[in-house]
Amino acid sequence: MSPDRAVLERAIERGEQEGGSVEFKERLTKDLHATEGRFESLAAQLRHRVLSGDGEATYVVGVTDDGSLAGIGPETFSESMDVLSLLAEEAGAHIDDVETWGVDGDTATKGASGTDGIVGVATVREGAVMSDDEHIVVGTAGHVDHGKSTLVGSLVTGDADDGEGGTRSFLDVQPHEVERGLSADLSYGVYGFDDDGPVRMDNPHRKSDRARVVEEADRLVSFVDTVGHEPWLRTTIRGLVGQKLDYGLLTVAADDGPTKTTREHLGILLATDLPTMVAITKADLVDEERLREVEREVERLLREVGKTPLRVERHGVDAAMEEISETVVPVLTTSAVTMDGLGQLDELFKRLPKTAGSDRAGEGFTMYVDRTYNVTGVGAVASGTIRSGTVEAGDELLIGPMQDGTFREVEVRSIEMHYHRVDEAQAGRIVGIALKGIAEVDIDRGMVLVPREADPEPVREFEAEVMVLNHPTRIGEGYEPVVHIETVSEAAAFYPEGGQLLPGDSGETRVRFKFHPYYVEEGQRFVFREGRSKGVGTVTDVRPVE
Structure with a gap:
């Protein structure tokens, strides 16, 4: 039995119990389960399951009341997840994760299309999905060994680095669920804030710990950590140009100073009109005279490209908050070893407003595809950052252009943000959109999703x-x-x-x-x-x- 399959077997073994957190559903349909009266009853049932599980419930879909594998077709499963998402929202919860498995004809009924059915386990957690306005995405850049990954590692954990880049390892394993759907050649980190201050990860390698931050924080800060080596500049460009970032964070090591790569990364950040700040890192490795020298080099570099540097240590976080723009670049001095300057970064990230997509939310929907993948029981999924407008489950879209310049008609099966299934998402959000009407092999990076009425031209x-x-x-x-x-x-x-x-x-x-x-x-x-x-x-x- 595979570890993934064990999740299903354990849920079925636990079974439905009065006062338990597991619920079996063969299917959930809008016509039957989303009607007045029935909907409220099912939402109350879900709320009861969540409370019984100390904030977490498990819904097994595609099984009978006694736990036998029934299996349902992909479209029916997708509709069931849509209804479950609505029920969760009504109950003040959200779908946190969905895993699916195919079941062969010997143990399951055929789906509506005649194919073997699927079953799925949905984890439902207490708390609503965070609003778009309370999630900012920061792209980091800088020369290799200038400490950007180490700095981010110390921010998301709150731990001082050991001087050997130990906290950097927290970004080198898997993309965080908040940024699901992006290529593994970029790294990711996340932390957040609540009324008591920063919400950080104890062990970023544990999915459950990363999920905890998403659940507990009232505000999230996600980092897209790019590649510092010159041969991978193309990957860095894609990370900074294609992700609809809210802010840029450029690192310059105090023991090295600005390099050719520093200038290139700064040029890319500024070419996209991205509000940017500079962190001078590794301040613990140099004396005061060298630190002042690097600060002056950074200020000269910014003035050379027509930007006004603003020293945060001198003018304060409030001034940086008010002045950061396409022309003003706050500059901070930091050390991941001594944690100097990280408190000021915390304060900035806690208060900076979201910028990506905020000026295009009222326009028609567009999203450029960054990555594709295939999900069992769901089919082709296109992921990327919504450039403008809003997308909802059930929307009819066009995707393309294909090699011959044509666009293909598709339908939105479902939408996922940081493993949460949602009914809609708006500009600035990184999402995975499951599409009906196209195979994954036919979708390429660089294609666009637009409404059918947009009549796009190649x-x-x-x-x-x-x-x-x-x-x-x-x-x-x-x-x-x-x-x-x-x-x-x-x-x-x-x-x-x-x-x-x-x-x-x-x-x-x-x-x-x-x-x-x-x-x-x-x-x-x-x-x-x-x-x-x-x-x-x-x-x-x-x-x-x-």
Whole structure:
């Protein structure tokens, strides 16, 4: 018996008991179980199960009242989870986790489609899902060995580092459930706040401990920790450009100072207009004179790119809160060993408002796909950050463009945020959306999900205003960098107006994707890179495929 299957067997063995926390359901349907009267009764039942389990209940779906495996089809299971989510919300709880298993025809009835059925175990926990406004996402960047992962590890645990990067290991195992659906080549961490102060993890390697933070905190701070090595700059760009972050956190080690990679990461953060702060790390390794020297280097670096540094130690957290913007960059001095400066970071993260998506919540729904996966009994799931608008279970959407430029009709089976099944989600949220009408193999990173009535146009070429940040010679016609726009990473040919662009130049250029079209809109920011050549740009006009 596999460990996963053991979860199901243990739940069935415990069985339904009066005053127990386990409930068996063969299925839950909107027509029968969400009707007036029945709905209230079932919500009260769920509340009773949750209270009996000290805040946690287990619902086994796809089994009969005596615990025999019945199995239900994928669509019926999805509907059952939707109804369970509504019941949980009514009872002041939420679905925290869902595990599913297929059962063969010898032990289960066939689903509605004629396929073998599935059973699932849903863990329901007390407390409502946190509102979008109380969850900020911070992208960390900086040169390798400049202490960004160690700093985040000390923030999420509250533990001082041992001087050997011990707290860094907390980010090197699995993506946290809050950020579920992103590639494992980025690392993640999370902590939160309640009325008494920070809510931290005792052991981030335990899923239950990470889940505890999500449940107990009134406000969450998630970190997307990027890669510091130069060869993986493409991954860093995707982490900073494609995730709809609220803030950037750039680290500079006091014993090393700003490097070429520091400048590149800063350029990427600022190219996306992301409000950013700088943490000077490893202050315990240098004397006061060296620390002041690095502080001056950081301030010069920021002024060189047109930004105003604001020393938090000098002006205070309140000033940093009021002034942080596209032009003002707070600078703090920290040490994960002595914990100096981490209290100020705590105060900033506790109070900073959410920024990603807040200005686009009222627009039509769009989400660029960052990763795909397949879930037993659910099917294809596309994950990413909602760029604008709101999505609900049951929405009819289009996904694409495909290789030939077409968009395919799909339907939202269900939506998941940090393992919580929800009925809807809005701009700025990282979600996994289960889709009906498409297989996972047909979904690629860089595709977009939009409403069917949006009538999207595939774009092969667009006009852009670009700035060349670095290039050994000049950019001429046919220059082919990789363009990073939203979650798209695609080779494209540049055709500059006037025939060329020199390092430091700004100008207009036509950009043509080399292999196939994408969904591109005016005003989108992008980064382009090829070898040592790097630049930023803004889409000014699009040319739909004819």
